[in-house]
Amino acid sequence: MAYNHPRDVIPDIEKAFNDVHLHNDIIDTFCWERVSVRVKDKTQDKRLLESIDGAAYAGELVAMMGPSGSGKSTLLNVLAHRPFEPKFSVEGQLCINRAAASTAIFRRASCFVEQEDSLIGSLTARETLDFAAKLGLPNSVSRAERKRRVEELLASFGLLRVADTIIGTAIRKGLSGGEKRRVSVASQLITCPKILFLDEPTSGLDSVASFEVMSLLKEVAKKNRIIVIASIHQPSTATFNLFDKVFLLSQGKLCYGGPVSFLSNYLEDIRLPMPLHMNPAEYILELVNVDFASDQIRAEQLIRITQLWQNPAKRPREAQVVDVSFDSSARPVSLMPLTKRSQLLIPITLLHRNWIKSYRDVLTYGIRIAMYLGLALMMGTVWLRLQSDQEYIQPFINAIFFGSAFMSFMAVAYVPAYLEDRSTFIKERANGLYGATSFLVANFIIGLPWLFLISVLFSIIAYWLCNFRPDASAFFTFVMWLFLDLVAAESLVVFMASIFPVFVIALALTAFANGLWMSVGGFLVNPTVLNVFWKYWARYIDFQSYVFQGMMVNEFSQRVFECSPAPSGSQADCSCMYRSHLQDQCQIDGEAILDSYGYGRGNTRLWVGILLCIVLGYRLLTLGVLMLKKT
Structure with a gap:
């Protein structure tokens, strides 16, 4: 079913934003000359692109086509100034x-x-465009103008009917694939670019949706003199005919580069006429597809096609690409300086966007809150109403370890939500909207109220059910340690997921790190007997060890336990598990328990400071990773 959209409301971007973005200089031509890409590593030295020339003009819709592995996406990335790994050598x-x-x-x-x-x-679709405008447009653009611009783009891309529908999550269904693609394109047009690059814009869409997306792009490009360059795999005949030019690649070489309207004539001239009633896009892809050129005739045919195009004299005049030679006397394009976006407003905008996501998307914090509440109920009922007798000392210690260690372990549930945020950040940074610092600041701040809420709710249930020390100050200290534990655990998740932004790998590595911290945190192996290899490095950077120490001191430093009656026949009145100055009274001072672990008192501020440094360390390491990793 075709999408309905009012063609008469295609926005005049140039008129609306002439004084905002490009002002006095117009981009008429975008040229590339002798573009070559080579990849070098220990196993191969391969040319991905070989001396590609081309040009695109204002208002043109240009297609980059070729079979898989032909180099079309590589060429698109070169033209768009996308970053390459060091092993890639780019020339041109x-x-x-x-x-x-x-x-x-x-x-x-x-x-x-x-x-x-x-x-x-x-x-929603409207919110997506609005935040794109807030992040991409200069401060000089008024709120009313920004709103008008958003509404125009929603109308021109046929999205008004679904403007207040969410994009869609794993839990809630939202826009269709074609509508999502139109939102993606519209969100980039909000800043009035003069050149728009699209990587497989019709991927995953049916032929009708593909035609609608590309026809809308053609309308906008013509009306606003935007150069649109898209890599596309196998368009329908109707979609293919929308393009003004096509650049056909095979094995990194150019086989045709010129107007779509003259492609048929060119194929006729080289004695490879296009069959009637066949999709021209399918035919030319078959001609240059080397993956299935098993016979000698097909292989020789491909070589001939490539060689013919490399000889300019053999090309028809209409298909000749303009002279793309660099003109040293040409005046460089000079864009009107943008009103600098406030470095304070960017994190605030990101915070606003993250806040909406945090309470709407249950996968971000909703599922985690339910999970932690379930954990609190389980802990509170397993360690229900522990008493002040010495046989309950170990259960108290076990409960402290379980509450702190497993709370941090379950922070792995944040991995998918962070990976979605990171994916959005990578895209927006590549388009020059903001940097890693703004992203991380917003990401850190937005988590604090939710983690604090989780800590309070968990403590209200588990603390009193377990019968920890019944004191308000002890309760709030317990909440503090739990909150710092979760902040550090989430910082670890962000760090791991930034290094390896793949769900399964990030999940596995974070779980492994938490397992290590549990092992050396002081509960499973007493710190007084932990071997020196782990004691003098891992334990000191283990945030769980400081949380466990802090909770132990909070519980036992001001608590007294009753000793058990002495066995029959014994001369002593009672049997105490720990020696303390209260032994004569058949009691155990909680400080004796702390002494057995080697935990000193009065170090709470120091431990809190160390924990904050660990959190800061994780975040700074994450910042370094995001700055170094561009994809």
Whole structure:
């Protein structure tokens, strides 16, 4: 079913934002010359692209096509100034209006839409565009103007009917695949780019939805003189005919680069006429697909196609790409300086967006709250109403360990929510919206109230059911340690998931790290007998060890336990498990228990300070990882 959209409301971006973004300079031409990419490592030295030339003009819709592995996505990434790993060697000349443009200027003039829709599932379509405008537009744009711009894009992309529908999460169904793709594109157009790159914009869409997305893009590109360059795999005939130009790649070489309208004539000239009643996109992909060129004739045919295009004299005049040579006398494009976005407003905007996500998406904190409440009930009923007799000392210690260690262990549930946030951050950073510092600051702050709420709710249930020391100050100290435990555990999750942004790997490594911290935290092996290899490094950076110490001191430093009656025939009045100055009174001073673990009193502030340093350390390491890892 085709989507209905009012064609008469396609926004005039240039008119609306002429004084905001590009002002006096217009990008008429984007050229690339002799673009080559080589990958080098220990096992291979392979050319992914070989001397690719091309050009695109304002208002054109350009397709990058080729079979899998042909290099179309690589070429798109080169043209979009996307970062490459050090093992990739990139050569060539890129120019705007035949003059060189710095990466900073190019980033301001262009946007990139990923193949996967990196959208926050708990936001509505309108909110997604509104936050894109808040993050991407300069401060000089008024709130009313920003709202008008959002509404125009919603109308032009046929999204008004679903503007207040959420994108969709694993729990709640939202927009369709085609609607999500249109939201992705519209959110990039909000900042009025002059060049728009799209990686497989029709991936996962049916032919009708693909045609609608691309036809809308063509309308916007023509009306606003935007250069749209898209890698596309196998479009339908109707979608293929929407493109003004096509660049056909095979094995990293260009087989055709020119107007779609003259492709048929070119194939006729090289004696490979296009069959009637066949999708031209399918036919040309078959011509250049080396994966299934098993026979000699097909292989020789592909070599001939490539060689013919490499000889400019053999190309038809209409299909000739313009002279893309770099013109040293051309005036470099100079964009109007943007009103600098406030470095304070960016984290505030991210906080606002994260807050909406945190209470709408149950996978972020809702499931965790339910999980922790279940854990509190289980703990409170297993260690129900522990008494002040000495046989309950060990159960008290066990409960303290369980409450602290497993609370931090279960922080692994935050991995999927963080990976979604990170995916959005990678996309928005690549488009120059904000950096790693703003992302991490917002991510850290938004978690604090939720983690504090979890700590309070857990403590209200478990603390009193277990019959820990009945004192208000002891209760709130218990809450404090639990809160710091969760903050440190979540910081560990963020660090691990930033190093390995794959769900299963991040989950496994975080679980492994928590298992290590449990082992050396002081409960499973008494600190006085822990071997030196683990004692003098792991235990001192183990946040769980400080939480366990703090909770032990909080519980036992001001508590007294009753000794058991002495066995019959014994001269003593009672039998005490721990020696203390209260032994004559058949009691055990709680400090004797702490002495057996080697825990001193009066170190609470020191331990809190160390815990805060560990949290800061995890966050700074995460910042370094995000700065180094661009993808």
